[in-house]
Every structure is written in C-alpha cells, then in structure tokens.
Amino acid sequence: MSQSSSRSHTVLTVTVIVGAALLGLLIFLALGAIQLEREVSADPASAAQTTFVGLPAPSGEPELASIAALTPRPGEVVRASGPFDDRFVVEDVLFTGDAVTGAIRVTSDVSAVLELEVLTGFYDESGTLLTTGRFVHHLDDNGDAHDGPPEESVQFSVPVPADSVGQAVSVSVGVPVLVNE
Numbered sequence: 001m002s003q004s005s006s007r008s009h010t011v012l013t014v015t016v017i018v019g020a021a022l023l024g025l026l027i028f029l030a031l032g033a034i035q036l037e038r039e040v041s042a043d044p045a046s047a048a049q050t051t052f053v054g055l056p057a058p059s060g061e062p063e064l065a066s067i068a069a070l071t072p073r074p075g076e077v078v079r080a081s082g083p084f085d086d087r088f089v090v091e092d093v094l095f096t097g098d099a100v101t102g103a104i105r106v107t108s109d110v111s112a113v114l115e116l117e118v119l120t121g122f123y124d125e126s127g128t129l130l131t132t133g134r135f136v137h138h139l140d141d142n143g144d145a146h147d148g149p150p151e152e153s154v155q156f157s158v159p160v161p162a163d164s165v166g167q168a169v170s171v172s173v174g175v176p177v178l179v180n181e
Contacts, residue, residue, distance in 0.1 A: 061117075061134065062117060062119075062176035062177050063119065063132075063176060064080050064081070064082045064119050064174040064176050066080045066081040066082065066172075066174060067080045067119065067121035067129065067132060067172050067174060068121075068129055070121065070123070070127070070129075070172050071123070071126075071127030071128070072123050072127055072170035072171070072172060073127065073170060074125055074169040074170055075095075075169065075170060076170045076171075077093050077094075077095050077100065077170070077171050077172070077173065078170075078171075078172045078173075079172065079173055079174065080119070080121060080172040080173060080174030081174065082119075082174045082175050082176055083176070084175050084178040085175075086108070087106060087107060087108035087178060088104050088105060088106050088107055088108070088175060088178060089104075089105050089107055090102055090103070090104060090173055091103045091104075091105055091153070093173060095170070095171045097160070097165075097166075097168070097169070098159060098160055098165060099157055099158060099159045099160060100120050100133075100157070100158050100160075100171045100173065101155070101156065101157045101158075102155075102156060102173065103153050103154065103155050103156065104116060104118060104153065104154050104156060104175060104178075105152055105153040106152045106153070106178070106180050107152075108180070109180070110152060111152070111180045111181035112139060112152075112180060112181050113137065113139065113152065113153075113154050113178070113179075113180050114138075114139045114179045114180055114181065115137065115138060115139070115177055115178070115179035116135075116136070116137040116154050116156075116175065116177060116178055116179075117134060117135065117136050117137075117175065117176055117177035117178075118134070118135040118156045118158065118173060118174070118175055119132060119133075119134055119173075119174050119175070119176050120132060120133045120134070120135075120158045120171055120172065120173050120174075121171065121172040121174075122160055122161070122164050122168035122170075122171055123168065123169065123170045123171065123172070124167050124168065124169060125169055127170065130164045130167055130168055131160075131161050131163070131164045131168075133158040133159065133160065133161060134158065135156040135157065135158045137154050137156070152180075
C-alpha cells in the first residue's frame with residue numbers, strides 16, 4: 001500500500017468515526033428534546049394534589065355567622081364581625097331603605113385592595129334577618145400602570161333585594177373576604 005493510499009484510508013476512517021459520533025450526538029440531543037417536551041406538556045391531572053384531612057372544601061359564597069346573630073333596631077346600621085375586622089374600617093355608611101352604601105378603608109398596610117367582599121344583612125322591624133346582599137370587588141388588572149399611592153379604600157353599594165324592599169329597616173355590614181398586596 002502506498003503512503004498516499006494509507007493517508008486516504010486514515011482520513012476516510014477518521015471522517016467516518018467523527019461523522020458517526022456527530023450523528024450519535026444529534027440523535028441523543030433529539031431524544032432528550034422529545035423527552036423534555038413530554039415532561040413540559042404533562043397532563044395537569046397527573047400534577048401533585050394536596051388535601052387537608054378533616055378540612056371540608058368550601059362550597060357557596062363566604063358567609064359571616066355574626067349576621068344571623070345580630071338584632072339591630074330600626075334605622076340602625078351595625079357592623080357584623082368577621083375574620084378581617086382588625087384590617088379595615090367602614091366609613092360613610094348610609095342606609096336609604098333601598099340600598100346601603102359606604103366605603104371599606106384598609107388600615108393594616110398601604111397597599112392596593114385586590115379582592116373584597118362586603119356582606120350585608122337586612123332586618124325587619126323586630127331585628128329579624130330577612131335576607132343578605134353582597135358587593136364584590138376585584139382589582140381591575142387591565143395592564144394599565146397605576147400612578148400614585150395604592151388605592152386603600154373601596155366604595156360599595158348593596159341594594160336591598162326586591163322581595164325585602166319596604167320591609168328592611170336596618171342593616172349590618174361585614175367583610176368575609178379581604179385580600180390586599
């Protein structure tokens with residue numbers, strides 16, 4: 001075998017070995033990418049699930065037991081106790097017979113109110129609970145920038161349900177949901 005032929009044979013052998021190594025590397029990377037794609041797009045049903053033994057899942061709207069226990073006098077507006085009472089004050093409350101209006105001002109810190117529910121109880125002449133009403137506030141996250149300090153006060157208005165208009169003469173106001181930044 002000539003020196004030129006031997007050199008050509010060596011170059012060919014090295015080229016085949018390098019090509020095979022590159023091909024193996026590409027196959028390895030492609031299989032890894034496919035596996036990664038499967039892991040990323042895993043079925044959400046297979047995600048870890050947490051349960052709290054003995055804690056029933058909530059059903060329905062959040063309520064305040066204190067509303068049923070109150071017996072306000074005619075014309076009275078009272079505060080129904082709830083889990084967030086130390087974090088807000090109720091301001092400018094007015095009951096017109098058709099609706100109750102006012103404002104909830106967060107006092108626990110200076111931050112925007114993300115979620116708020118105001119629950120109202122409407123009572124008859126004897127202080128018996130007739131019905132309840134609800135005001136729900138969700139922070140409007142439409143992508144607009146907010147200038148200035150966070151809004152800590154939320155105005156609310158809860159109409160007396162139609163079947164209790166004329167019968168409701170007093171009201172209670174409480175907060176079962178309050179989430180701020």
